Amino acid sequence: MSFQAYIDNIKAKTGKSPEDFKKLAEAKGFMENGALVKTVKATEVTNWLKEEFELGHGHAMAIYATFKGKKS
Template sequence: MSFAAYLANIEKQTGVSPDEFVRLATKKGLTKPGTKATPITDWLKADYGLGHGHAMAIVKLLRERSALD
């Protein structure tokens, strides 16, 4: 499965687009440089019911689109 297809499945499950996840994470302060994966995955699991693999896909998305590292 491609990464894009994985993100599409997450959007189908949550109703939240990848762009919206980036916006929400930025609003919560989770895209600042040095942010670790755990606070992000904890948020995604608690608020959206994502499993660890799907949550980590969103972390990867955030790393690609912001300065997490």
């Protein structure tokens, strides 16, 4: 599955884009000024996405990758 397919599936399931998740992550204290807080671990973010949005691990990691700036 391509990265874009992951993002499309997440949008279809949750109604949220990567930008929406970034705003929510800032509200949770995972991000500041558009960047991940250095002390935040990937597991913290992926667990939050799995619990609150019922995303699978791969989909949660795709959102985390957008937080790291690896994909847009």
